[in-house]
Amino acid sequence: MRKPIIAGNWKMNGSRDSIKTLLDGIKAGMGDVKAAEVAVCAPYIYLPDVADQLKGTAVAWGGQNLSTEEKGAFTGEISASMLLDFSCKYVIVGHSERRTLYGEDDALVAKKFAVAHKAGLTPILCIGETLEEREKGITEEVCARQLKAVIDEVGIKTLGEGVIAYEPVWAIGTGKTASPEQAQDVHAFIRGMLAEHDQGVADGLRIQYGGSMNAGNAKELLAMADIDGGLIGGASLKAEDFLAICTAAD
C-alpha cells in the first residue's frame, strides 16, 4: 500500500511574513490529515525559517533544486549538504520550469537525482510532456525518455527510493488540469515501464500528479489507482486550499 504524498512547490513566492501565516495555517489543520504524507518545498532563502517552524511537526520540507557540485566556485548554487544542514528531506529535480527556462536537460536532471540521493535527500523527479508533444502523440515517448535517463544514471533500485511527479507541462500553472483518466493513463504507463525493470519498485514507488491540482479536483485525481499524491504549485500557497488537497487523499 503506497502512502500518498502531497508536496507544495512554492516556486519563487512568499515573504517571511506570508510564509509564517501559511505554515501556521497548515500546522493548525494537520490534525485532519489522515492518510497523506505532507511536505513543502520552499525557496532556499526561507528554508531556515521553514525548518524552525516545522521542526517537530508532521510536515516535512525540502528544496526546489540543487547543484550537482559539492562545494566551491559555483556562484549562486546550493549543494545537497546545504539542504541537509537545514534538515530538508526532499528536493525537487527536473521541474519543467528548470528544464525549459534554465536549460536543464535529461542528463543534468539525472545527475541531480544521483547527487541528491547519494547525499541522503529524497528526490522528487518531475517528468512530463509539453502541449506540442501531447498533440503529436508522443507523451509516453517523452516520459519514457526522461525516466530512462535517470534509470541509466542511478539504476532502478535507486530510482525506487525517490518519488516521481508526472506533470504535464500544459497543465502547470494554467488552470487546465489533466482529466483523471488522462493522468491515470500516463501514470499506468510509467508504472508499467518501472515494472519492466523491477516489479517491487513499480509496486512501491509513489507517482504524484502535478498540474493545476486544487481543492476542487484533487479527490477525483487522487482516487485513480496509480496516482499516489500531488505536487502542488498555486494551490499550495493558501493553507485552506493546500489542506483541502491533503485531506482529499484520505
Ligand code: PEP
Ligand atoms: C508545479 O509547479 O509543480 C505545479 C504543479 O504547479 P500548479 O499546481 O500551479 O500547476
